[in-house]
Amino acid sequence: MLVDQRARTTEWTHAGRGGHASRDLARHPEWLRLCAAVDEGAPDAEVYGWLSRTRPALRAAGVADDLLDGIATGLRTALWDDAAEAFSRPGERRTAFYLGPLRGTGGAPSALGLVLLERDDRTATLATLERAAVRLGPAVAGGAAGAARAVEWYDLTAAAGPWAAGGAAAGSAVPALFTPCCLDGWSDALRQYRHRRSLFLSNVVRARFDALTRPLLPHLRIDARPSALCDAPDALIDDALALRFALHALLRAEEDRAGMGVFVALRVLEPELGPAARLAQELVLAERLTAGHSPSAGTDDPVWAAALGSAGALRRAGGLLHVALQGAHAAVLAALAEPPPDATGGGRGCGLPAALAEHYRTAHRPRGLAAPPPGAVTPATGDGPAQFA
Numbered sequence: 001m002l003v004d005q006r007a008r009t010t011e012w013t014h015a016g017r018g019g020h021a022s023r024d025l026a027r028h029p030e031w032l033r034l035c036a037a038v039d040e041g042a043p044d045a046e047v048y049g050w051l052s053r054t055r056p057a058l059r060a061a062g063v064a065d066d067l068l069d070g071i072a073t074g075l076r077t078a079l080w081d082d083a084a085e086a087f088s089r090p091g092e093r094r095t096a097f098y099l100g101p102l103r104g105t106g107g108a109p110s111a112l113g114l115v116l117l118e119r120d121d122r123t124a125t126l127a128t129l130e131r132a133a134v135r136l137g138p139a140v141a142g143g144a145a146g147a148a149r150a151v152e153w154y155d156l157t158a159a160a161g162p163w164a165a166g167g168a169a170a171g172s173a174v175p176a177l178f179t180p181c182c183l184d185g186w187s188d189a190l191r192q193y194r195h196r197r198s199l200f201l202s203n204v205v206r207a208r209f210d211a212l213t214r215p216l217l218p219h220l221r222i223d224a225r226p227s228a229l230c231d232a233p234d235a236l237i238d239d240a241l242a243l244r245f246a247l248h249a250l251l252r253a254e255e256d257r258a259g260m261g262v263f264v265a266l267r268v269l270e271p272e273l274g275p276a277a278r279l280a281q282e283l284v285l286a287e288r289l290t291a292g293h294s295p296s297a298g299t300d301d302p303v304w305a306a307a308l309g310s311a312g313a314l315r316r317a318g319g320l321l322h323v324a325l326q327g328a329h330a331a332v333l334a335a336l337a338e339p340p341p342d343a344t345g346g347g348r349g350c351g352l353p354a355a356l357a358e359h360y361r362t363a364h365r366p367r368g369l370a371a372p373p374p375g376a377v378t379p380a381t382g383d384g385p386a387q388f389a
Contacts, residue, residue: 021061021095021118022157030054038099038114039160047112048075051099062095071099080185081192088179088195094119096154096199101185104162104174110184113161115177117154120202151246155203175208176200176245200245202238209241213283216290220282221322227282239276240283259284260304260332267329285323289314307335 025031034050055068070083080100087098095118102113156163163174174182177199179192186192213229220227229237247262263284270277288304308314311334313327 019118019155019157022116025057025061025116025158028054028057031057035114035158035160038112039164041112044075044078044112047099048072051075058097061097062093063097064093067097074100074185078185079187080183081188084179084183084186084192085195087183088192088197098183100183102162103182103184108162111162113163114159115156115163116158117177117199117201118157120153120155151249152197152199153202153242154199156201157203174201175205198249200242200249202242205241205245206238209237209283213286213290217286219319219321220286220290221320222282222285223325224322227286228279229282229286232279236276236279240280243273243276243280244283259288259301260336263332264329264336281325285325285328289321289323303335304332307331 030050030053034047034054037047037050051068051072058068059065064086067083067086070080070086074080074083083098083100087096095116097114097116099114100112101110102115103110104113177197179195179197180189183192217227217230222228229240232240243266244262247265248258263281266273266277266281266284288301289308305314308323308328308331311327311331313324313331315322
């Protein structure tokens with residue numbers, strides 16, 4: 001029911017991270033009763049009563065009064081616009097709390113739930129990413145839309161209701177809270193969209209990696225060697241995960257196949273972002289290509305497998321997946337230039353944003369080689385990115 005209330009042993013918890021507010025609140029019987037009432041589906045009036053009793057402890061934990069007022073209004077009137085807007089306002093608070101109708105996984109209807117999030121400070125890597133995105137131009141971050149998708153990182157340290165069910169199975173846990181999608185019960189969609197907020201859950205993201213991706217790494221070879229993910233330090237893996245998810249959020253407004261855009265963007269930005277960007281490229285490959293080795297994890301992504309396989313960048317031998325990294329980049333660039341498989345009547349491709357494509361041509365051009373003309377599509381074979389160091 002509760003995540004990280006009495007012990008640091010749940011699958012959603014990564015050793016060495018915070019949880020101070022969660023542990024402080026767990027000392028208050030009113031907080032535990034509030035969580036139990038939400039988890040048991042108690043009437044809104046009863047939940048409202050326990051919220052009122054818990055309010056001093058929540059204020060001490062850093063929860064703002066306007067948010068608590070909005071939640072109280074929602075419990076009394078079933079109108080959640082004020083609560084959702086108050087939660088979505090930008091701020092520097094280390095604790096993010098929400099109680100209201102939440103959507104969980106699997107397309108199930110929303111239900112009353114609560115979450116307590118505590119900030120995970122990974123500012124150095126993401127600040128570098130933001131500076132690079134600004135320098136590359138608005139096309140990288142989707143212009144005004146991309147700028148509004150500021151990525152925040154928190155640990156999920158307590159939950160009741162829809163989001164508590166995934167605590168025992170990291171593979172089914174929700175890795176991010178996007179307010180327009182996860183918060184329900186509001187009436188003004190435009191108002192909520194204008195105040196949208198994107199919070200990635202660090203310990204959930206890491207738990208999913210440890211549960212789903214890490215066990216399959218022994219099947220993967222990158223340029224004839226084991227993946228660097230196998231023995232990378234925890235901190236570097238966390239940074240790679242942060243880059244992978246943050247870039248996905250930034251590029252999502254630009255093209256449908258955001259995963260491929262992320263893969264190429266990570267290489268483009270590798271000089272600025274350092275070792276985490278290189279590791280994140282292997283992370284994307286591992287997520288997309290190794291699933292077929294585990295019956296419980298589904299199958300390989302068919303688009304990626306087909307693109308890399310047809311370009312000769314992916315082969316299977318002796319129970320292992322062998323990927324040529326440079327060839328994989330060439331294959332993905334070619335795939336991005338093609339219309340989606342279900343496009344009809346001359347559909348347009350999902351190429352890289354113009355500023356990112358130009359940076360790719362410049363940053364990855366061998367010295368002394370003139371840049372291709374603007375708009376040129378680099379093929380998967382021949383004089384393409386496969387030759388670049």
